[in-house]
Amino acid sequence: MKKSVLLLSAVIFSMFINACTDHSEPIPEPESLSSETFVSGLKHPIGLTHDDKGNLWTTEAGEDVGFNGTVSMISPTGVKTTFVTGLETLMREGSIEGLSHLEYHDGKLYFLHGSHGMLYTADVSTFTSGQTPVKLTDIKSEDIGSFVDSLGLTDPVNSNTYDFTFGPEGDMYIVDAGSNAVIKRDKTTGDLSLFAHFDNVAPDVEAVPTGIVFDGTKFLVSTLTGFPFAPNSAKIFQVDLSGNVNVYKSDFTTLTGVTLSVNNKPIVIQYGVFGAMGFEEKSGKVLDENGRTLFSGISQPTDIVRVGDKTFYLLSYLDGTITRLNY
Numbered sequence: 001m002k003k004s005v006l007l008l009s010a011v012i013f014s015m016f017i018n019a020c021t022d023h024s025e026p027i028p029e030p031e032s033l034s035s036e037t038f039v040s041g042l043k044h045p046i047g048l049t050h051d052d053k054g055n056l057w058t059t060e061a062g063e064d065v066g067f068n069g070t071v072s073m074i075s076p077t078g079v080k081t082t083f084v085t086g087l088e089t090l091m092r093e094g095s096i097e098g099l100s101h102l103e104y105h106d107g108k109l110y111f112l113h114g115s116h117g118m119l120y121t122a123d124v125s126t127f128t129s130g131q132t133p134v135k136l137t138d139i140k141s142e143d144i145g146s147f148v149d150s151l152g153l154t155d156p157v158n159s160n161t162y163d164f165t166f167g168p169e170g171d172m173y174i175v176d177a178g179s180n181a182v183i184k185r186d187k188t189t190g191d192l193s194l195f196a197h198f199d200n201v202a203p204d205v206e207a208v209p210t211g212i213v214f215d216g217t218k219f220l221v222s223t224l225t226g227f228p229f230a231p232n233s234a235k236i237f238q239v240d241l242s243g244n245v246n247v248y249k250s251d252f253t254t255l256t257g258v259t260l261s262v263n264n265k266p267i268v269i270q271y272g273v274f275g276a277m278g279f280e281e282k283s284g285k286v287l288d289e290n291g292r293t294l295f296s297g298i299s300q301p302t303d304i305v306r307v308g309d310k311t312f313y314l315l316s317y318l319d320g321t322i323t324r325l326n327y
Contacts, residue, residue, distance in 0.1 A: 033295040033325040042320040047101030048303040059099040062089035101163040117145015153179040175209040196243040211257040222255035229274035
């Protein structure tokens, strides 16, 4: 009997010790980020996402006016494989544009051609590194831009379906940088509706939403602001599930994207400082929600994604690079 009691006591003590020690330490927010170039030679890349196999996917607007916009897959070792090409590249106000952002979700890749307002949906569950590109005509497309135009949110009418995320129930929420709006696309029916609209951030200065994430309770939206791209005029907005818009954080400059840290805090990217000759080279930054610089010296970043707890990948439109950031 005494032996049994002693054994029971030992078991209880062991369980107590395990309960006290079996917990994971909280992961801190980044205070600075180290960097290394992961991929170079991209042609005006705009969007970046990752799948559940460790691959990155990116959109490249292209170099010359024509039909050379490309969506590519990049393996964990940095090997690039073209998934589809032949999307139109345009020159507008001195900038190459066309393809915008993309997202991987449940085996499918969704990507936007912002200039045409088109959403493409492709099954990439069996696509592998080195595989022959698919034909653009084999990819399902939907016209989002015509619906945005029909809302008449700007004068003159303007649409640029730029970025999107998935929210509750798998519905898609698309930020339109031209109309300063978020458009909801119903997962089941594909029906489109106006979800939220952003007022001007200053007299005659539009908000120009550029990035959107869902943190489980609300959406966070980054803004570029319109010309003259004044310093400290950009904001991070929060949008609740009813579409109500409020300011989350202020005093940013030309934000072009947002992702979430492991603790669901927004990490944003600054496109650059606008000067007499346009956006200054190497004036792009990665910032935390309080505006603290985590990484600098990048030219015109357009997207950032987190992969794992402490690793981010940063896309540079001007440098044509993907940079791996760690802390």
